[in-house]
Amino acid sequence: MAILTWLHNAYGRDLIEGVRAALPGEDIREWPDAGDPDEIDICFIFRMPHGFLKPFRNLKLMSATGAGIDHYLLDPDFPKGIAMVRIVDQDFAARMADYVLTWTFFHHRDVAHFLSAQSRHDWAYKIMRSAHELRVGVMGLGQMGRLAAERLAGVGYDTAAWSRSLHEVPGVTCFAGSEGFGAFLARTEILINLLPLTQTTRGILSAGTFAQMPPGGVVISAGRGGHLVEADLLAALNDGTLRAATIDAFPVEPLPKDSPLWKTPNLYVTPHCSSTASLATIVDTFAENVRRFRAGAELLNEVDTVAGY
Numbered sequence: 598m599a600i601l602t603w604l605h606n607a608y609g610r611d612l613i614e615g616v617r618a619a620l621p622g623e624d625i626r627e628w629p630d631a632g633d634p635d636e637i638d639i640c641f642i643f644r645m646p647h648g649f650l651k652p653f654r655n656l657k658l659m660s661a662t663g664a665g666i667d668h669y670l671l672d673p674d675f676p677k678g679i680a681m682v683r684i685v686d687q688d689f690a691a692r693m694a695d696y697v698l699t700w701t702f703f704h705h706r707d708v709a710h711f712l713s714a715q716s717r718h719d720w721a722y723k724i725m726r727s728a729h730e731l732r733v734g735v736m737g738l739g740q741m742g743r744l745a746a747e748r749l750a751g752v753g754y755d756t757a758a759w760s761r762s763l764h765e766v767p768g769v770t771c772f773a774g775s776e777g778f779g780a781f782l783a784r785t786e787i788l789i790n791l792l793p794l795t796q797t798t799r800g801i802l803s804a805g806t807f808a809q810m811p812p813g814g815v816v817i818s819a820g821r822g823g824h825l826v827e828a829d830l831l832a833a834l835n836d837g838t839l840r841a842a843t844i845d846a847f848p849v850e851p852l853p854k855d856s857p858l859w860k861t862p863n864l865y866v867t868p869h870c871s872s873t874a875s876l877a878t879i880v881d882t883f884a885e886n887v888r889r890f891r892a893g894a895e896l897l898n899e900v901d902t903v904a905g906y
């Protein structure tokens with residue numbers, strides 16, 4: 598049997614060559630040279646188009662090259678009953694925590710105010726609140742959300758988190774489920790989205806959510822574009838419901854050149870770069886899963902395809 602892969606958006610040929618070096622005994626094929634589709638039992642592909650997997654009738658294992666697996670599971674033609682694995686790694690999560698801390702500091706310390714004042718040669722003094730006075734809230738307590746919440750709390754922010762089931766995280770006030778969402782939002786001045794995209798979380802960054810936050814709040818989203826209702830974000834920034842936002846993932850990527858989001862005041866756009874696992878992590882995790890799969894052993898980081906994350 599054989600493994601099918603294709604060029605990765607960030608690591609390109611290096612990823613394929615890394616996998617070849619790590620799995621010398623495997624028949625590794627690179628799209629479009631898939632050969633006989635019936636010989637493919639493992640796919641290692643970054644965001645293939647929906648329907649792509651249809652010809653591979655003997656596929657048994659699908660591996661993502663990152664953390665998010667929504668794109669695979671939301672494909673109506675995603676094969677039933679195959680195993681789906683993803684990348685889970687402490688350094689990958691640490692890179693995300695860096696992004697979250699960077700933008701939390703940016704908004705807390707109102708860096709935009711000082712950049713703007715400097716451009717006007719304006720000595721625009723401003724009193725700053727302490728971190729412990731600022732209530733930040735993280736949606737999602739998975740590999741990304743948990744470390745981000747721990748680090749925010751470690752810096753001193755008054756930190757809360759919201760997840761599907763109730764967790765205990767030292768120094769973090771935890772909320773869970775739809776019954777805990779309102780109370781979580783009501784105390785959250787800086788809302789950080791690190792949820793997976795599922796049928797339940799789609800469109801969660803919407804007018805209804807923003808309206809439950811204290812007026813003039815901030816949203817930082819490094820989840821998925823499908824979480825965001827763009828029109829609601831623009832309206833909330835325009836009418837002051839939100840003071841500012843930083844968005845890393847968009848419904849359409851790359852964000853179209855003529856999107857109004859590029860020019861919206863107090864909206865900071867980053868190009869889906871908040872965290873990428875290192876090349877070594879992606880190669881090593883995938884290679885280990887292939888070895889385990891061939892040996893019939895338990896896989897690493899297997900996704901619950903029913904829950905969708």
Ligand code: NDP
Binds near residue numbers: 663
């Ligand atoms: P995980 O699957 O590890 O996190 C899942 C967390 O979300 C869990 O705490 C889970 O709750 C919670 N959750 C799921 N559904 C709900 C719900 N309906 N209501 C409340 N909480 C819910 O994801 P990761 O931490 O790996 O990734 C988080 C996000 O970051 C994903 O969207 C991923 O795609 C994105 N990402 C973006 C990157 C970028 O560059 N922009 C890079 C890496 C990741 P429970 O604990 O109770 O199960």
